[in-house]
Amino acid sequence: MGNICSVSISFDEIFSRCVQCFLTKASYISQLQDNLLLLQSELQKLIDVRDDVMGRVNTDERSLQMKRTGQVEGWLSRVQAAENQVAELQKLKDEETQKLCLGGYCSNNCKSSYNFGKRVHKMLQELTTVKTEGDFKNVAEKMPEDPVDEMPIHPTIIGLQSTFDKVWTCLGDQQAGIIGLWGMGGVGKTTLLTQINNKFLDTPDDFDVVIWVVVSKDQKLEMIQETIGKRIGLWDDSWKTKRLEEKALDIFKVLSQKRFVLLLDDIWERVDLIEVGVPLPSTKISSKIVFTTRFNEVCGHMEAHKQFKVECLAHEEAWKLFRMKVGRETLDNDPDILQEDDDRSKMHDVIRDMVLWIACEIEKEKGKFLVQTSVGLIEAPETEKWEGVKRMSLMENQIENLSEIPSCPHLSTLFLNENSLRMINNDFFWFMPSLKVLNLSSNGLIEFPLGISRLVSLQYLDLSWTGIKELPEELKALTNLRCLNLDHMYFLHRVPRRLISSFAKLHVFRLSHCNRNLGPNEDSVLSGGGEYLVEELLGLKYLKALSIQLNGSCAQGKFLKSQKLQSCTQFLHLEGLEESLPVLSLTGMKHINELVISCSGLEELKIDYCLGEIQKRGESHCFHSLGKVIINDCIKLRDATWLVFAPNLKYIAISHCFVMGQVISVEKCGLVEDEIQSLNPFAKLEYFRLQNLRCLKSIFWKQLPFPSLKKITAIGCPSLEKLPFDFNRVTECKIDMQIDKRLLEQLKGEDPAT
Known part of the structure; x- marks a missing residue:
C-alpha cells in the first residue's frame, strides 16, 4: 500500500476545463460566419501593408540602386501564400455555410464545419502575424560592390588582339608594376584598356578591386581622388570637405591593404600617384597600374616598367572594321533600315577636341x-568672363x-x-x-x-x-517654353494645376519616375493618379514627344482614349491596372520606345482581337518603335505573349511576377498560329533579364535563333527547365549568361538537337 500516491483534483476544476475546451471548439462553428467576414477584411489590410512595402521597395530599387532584403522577399512570399490560402477558403465558403443551422450555432455536419472553422480561425491568426511582421525598418540593402565593373565594349575587337595578349601576359610579370600604352588618338587605346578591364571578370580572385579613372586633359588631382574614393567606399559628404593631403592618406590606407589594379585612361602629362595617395607597385606589393597616353614621353615621366605602342590598323583590318561598323544593310542600301533615335551619343575624344577647337577658335576674338x-x-568662372x-x-x-x-x-x-x-x-x-x-x-x-x-x-x-520638391506658380511666365524635362525627379511632389497647360507652345514634355504618394486633395497635377495631368496635356496643341507615368484607372482611361497623346508618347509607365488590359488599346503609340508595367492587380494583357486589327491595317506588327520593356511586380500576370508583336525589342526585363508560367503562351499563340512564324519574335533582342519568377516554366515553346542576343539573365526561376536556343551556339557566340547553376548544368548536359 505504501506505493500508492493520491492526487486530489476538484470536480469543479475538471468541469471548468471541459467546458472551456468545448466552448473553444464550438466557437469554430458558431463564429464561422463572422470569421469569414473578418477574414476578407484582414486580408485586405494585409494587402494594403504589402502595397506600402512594395512602394518602398520600388523606390529604393529604382532610385537608390538597392536590392530588397531576404526578409522582405520571404515576407512577400508569405503574403502571396496567405492570399492563395484565403482564396481557397473563400471557394469553400458557400458550401460550408449552407451546412450551418440553428442561426449558425450548429451544423448538419459538425465534423466538416469544425475542421473548416478551425482552418478559418488559424488563417485569421496567420494574417495578423504576417501583417505585424510587415513593419520593416529597412526594406532594401545596398548591393555589394563587385571587384570589377564591366565596361561596355563591342564583342568583336579588330587588330588589337596581339597587343592585348602581350599586355595581359605582362600583367602576370611581378617585375612590371606600371604599364604604359601609348599611340596617336583614335587607334584604340581606350578600347584596349576596356578589354583589359573586362578580362579581370574572368579572374576575380587575382585582385581585390579594379579601378577605372578617366583622366583626360586638364584633369585635376581632386577629380582622380574622387573617382578612386567612390570606388573604394570613401566618398561621402564629410570626405568631400577634406584637404587633398587628407584624402591621399585615406586612399593610401585602404589601397595598401588591397591587391588593386588602377586603370588610368587618357593621360596627357605626369600624374603624381603619391600625391593622389596610390601606393606604387613593387615586388612586395602585387598591385598593377596601367595607363593610356598619346605621348611616349609620358610613359617615361610615369616611370613605366613596360611600354606598348598601339599602332594604327593595317589596310585590310581597317576595311574590315569599317564594314562591320557600317553594316551590310547600309552598304547594300537597304531601304527598310530603321533610324536610330537615341537621346545621347558619345563623341570620340579626338573628334570632340577638334570640334571644341574649331568652335572656340572661330569665336575667340568675339x-x-x-x-x-x-x-x-x-x-x-569669375563674372567678368561671362560678359559678352x-x-x-x-x-x-x-x-x-x-x-x-x-x-x-x-x-x-x-x-x-x-x-x-x-x-x-x-x-x-x-x-x-x-x-x-x-x-x-x-x-x-x-x-x-x-x-x-x-x-x-x-x-x-x-x-x-x-x-x-516643387515647382512654383511663377513658372507660368515662361510662355515660350517648348521643352520641359522633369524625368527622375524622385522628390517632386507638387506641380501646380494649370501650370503645364499654360505652356501653350510646348513640344516636348517628360515627367516620369516622380513621387506618386500624394493625397487626393493636393493642388498638384501629380495627385489623382495623373488624371489632372492628362487633362492638361490634352489642351497642348503642339505636343510632339511625351514621357509619362500613370497609376490611376481614370487617368489611364482618359489617356488611352486620346489618339493625340498616344501618338506622341515615347515613354509610358503604367501602375495600378486591375484584372486585364486589351493590347489593342496600346497600339496607337506609334513612337513609344520604352514601356514599364508595374501592376500588382493585372492578370492578363489580352491579344484576342489584336491580330484581326493588324490584318485590317495590312501590317504584321503593332509596336514597331518599342525597344525596351520592363514588367515588374505584376504578381498576378501569367504571361507576356503580346511581346511577339514588338519586332524591334532590344531589352526585356521581367521580375517578381510570381505566377507567370510562360513568357510566350503556347495556348494564346494558338489563336494566331498561322501568323506567329512571320512575326519572328526576339530577332533584335540584345538583353533578356528574368528574375524571381518562381513559377516560370517556359520562355518559348521551341528554339529561336536570337541573332542579336548579347546577354541573358535567368535568376530565381526554379521551375525553368530549358532556354529557347541552342546552348552550344550561345557559348560559341560568347553571349554573356547569368543563370541559375541548376539550369546551367542541365543545359550543358542536353543534346543540342533536342
Missing part, C-alpha cells in the same frame, strides 16, 4: 563661346554654389548639368534676358531657383535627376 567641361571646376558670352558649357564639374550675379545679356545657351549644385542665388538669372536653353539636370538642387521664372525667352528647361 569671346562668344566659353567651354570648360570636365575640368574639375569647384567654383563658376553667347553660349556656355560648365557641365561635368563639381560646382556647388552659384552666388554671384553675372551680367550676360547675349547668353542664349547655358549647360550646368552634372555638377554638384545645391544652391543658386535667386538673382543669378537676373541679367540673362536672351537665355533660351538651360540645362540643370543631374544636380543636388532641392529648392527651385525662383530666378528662372524671369527667363521669359526660355524655350528649353531640363531639371531631370534633381532633388527639387
Whole structure:
C-alpha cells in the first residue's frame, strides 16, 4: 500500500476545463460566419501593408540602386501564400455555410464545419502575424560592390588582339608594376584598356578591386581622388570637405591593404600617384597600374616598367572594321533600315577636341563661346568672363554654389548639368534676358531657383535627376517654353494645376519616375493618379514627344482614349491596372520606345482581337518603335505573349511576377498560329533579364535563333527547365549568361538537337 500516491483534483476544476475546451471548439462553428467576414477584411489590410512595402521597395530599387532584403522577399512570399490560402477558403465558403443551422450555432455536419472553422480561425491568426511582421525598418540593402565593373565594349575587337595578349601576359610579370600604352588618338587605346578591364571578370580572385579613372586633359588631382574614393567606399559628404593631403592618406590606407589594379585612361602629362595617395607597385606589393597616353614621353615621366605602342590598323583590318561598323544593310542600301533615335551619343575624344577647337577658335576674338567641361571646376568662372558670352558649357564639374550675379545679356545657351549644385542665388538669372536653353539636370538642387521664372525667352528647361520638391506658380511666365524635362525627379511632389497647360507652345514634355504618394486633395497635377495631368496635356496643341507615368484607372482611361497623346508618347509607365488590359488599346503609340508595367492587380494583357486589327491595317506588327520593356511586380500576370508583336525589342526585363508560367503562351499563340512564324519574335533582342519568377516554366515553346542576343539573365526561376536556343551556339557566340547553376548544368548536359 505504501506505493500508492493520491492526487486530489476538484470536480469543479475538471468541469471548468471541459467546458472551456468545448466552448473553444464550438466557437469554430458558431463564429464561422463572422470569421469569414473578418477574414476578407484582414486580408485586405494585409494587402494594403504589402502595397506600402512594395512602394518602398520600388523606390529604393529604382532610385537608390538597392536590392530588397531576404526578409522582405520571404515576407512577400508569405503574403502571396496567405492570399492563395484565403482564396481557397473563400471557394469553400458557400458550401460550408449552407451546412450551418440553428442561426449558425450548429451544423448538419459538425465534423466538416469544425475542421473548416478551425482552418478559418488559424488563417485569421496567420494574417495578423504576417501583417505585424510587415513593419520593416529597412526594406532594401545596398548591393555589394563587385571587384570589377564591366565596361561596355563591342564583342568583336579588330587588330588589337596581339597587343592585348602581350599586355595581359605582362600583367602576370611581378617585375612590371606600371604599364604604359601609348599611340596617336583614335587607334584604340581606350578600347584596349576596356578589354583589359573586362578580362579581370574572368579572374576575380587575382585582385581585390579594379579601378577605372578617366583622366583626360586638364584633369585635376581632386577629380582622380574622387573617382578612386567612390570606388573604394570613401566618398561621402564629410570626405568631400577634406584637404587633398587628407584624402591621399585615406586612399593610401585602404589601397595598401588591397591587391588593386588602377586603370588610368587618357593621360596627357605626369600624374603624381603619391600625391593622389596610390601606393606604387613593387615586388612586395602585387598591385598593377596601367595607363593610356598619346605621348611616349609620358610613359617615361610615369616611370613605366613596360611600354606598348598601339599602332594604327593595317589596310585590310581597317576595311574590315569599317564594314562591320557600317553594316551590310547600309552598304547594300537597304531601304527598310530603321533610324536610330537615341537621346545621347558619345563623341570620340579626338573628334570632340577638334570640334571644341574649331568652335572656340572661330569665336575667340568675339569671346562668344566659353567651354570648360570636365575640368574639375569647384567654383563658376569669375563674372567678368561671362560678359559678352553667347553660349556656355560648365557641365561635368563639381560646382556647388552659384552666388554671384553675372551680367550676360547675349547668353542664349547655358549647360550646368552634372555638377554638384545645391544652391543658386535667386538673382543669378537676373541679367540673362536672351537665355533660351538651360540645362540643370543631374544636380543636388532641392529648392527651385525662383530666378528662372524671369527667363521669359526660355524655350528649353531640363531639371531631370534633381532633388527639387516643387515647382512654383511663377513658372507660368515662361510662355515660350517648348521643352520641359522633369524625368527622375524622385522628390517632386507638387506641380501646380494649370501650370503645364499654360505652356501653350510646348513640344516636348517628360515627367516620369516622380513621387506618386500624394493625397487626393493636393493642388498638384501629380495627385489623382495623373488624371489632372492628362487633362492638361490634352489642351497642348503642339505636343510632339511625351514621357509619362500613370497609376490611376481614370487617368489611364482618359489617356488611352486620346489618339493625340498616344501618338506622341515615347515613354509610358503604367501602375495600378486591375484584372486585364486589351493590347489593342496600346497600339496607337506609334513612337513609344520604352514601356514599364508595374501592376500588382493585372492578370492578363489580352491579344484576342489584336491580330484581326493588324490584318485590317495590312501590317504584321503593332509596336514597331518599342525597344525596351520592363514588367515588374505584376504578381498576378501569367504571361507576356503580346511581346511577339514588338519586332524591334532590344531589352526585356521581367521580375517578381510570381505566377507567370510562360513568357510566350503556347495556348494564346494558338489563336494566331498561322501568323506567329512571320512575326519572328526576339530577332533584335540584345538583353533578356528574368528574375524571381518562381513559377516560370517556359520562355518559348521551341528554339529561336536570337541573332542579336548579347546577354541573358535567368535568376530565381526554379521551375525553368530549358532556354529557347541552342546552348552550344550561345557559348560559341560568347553571349554573356547569368543563370541559375541548376539550369546551367542541365543545359550543358542536353543534346543540342533536342
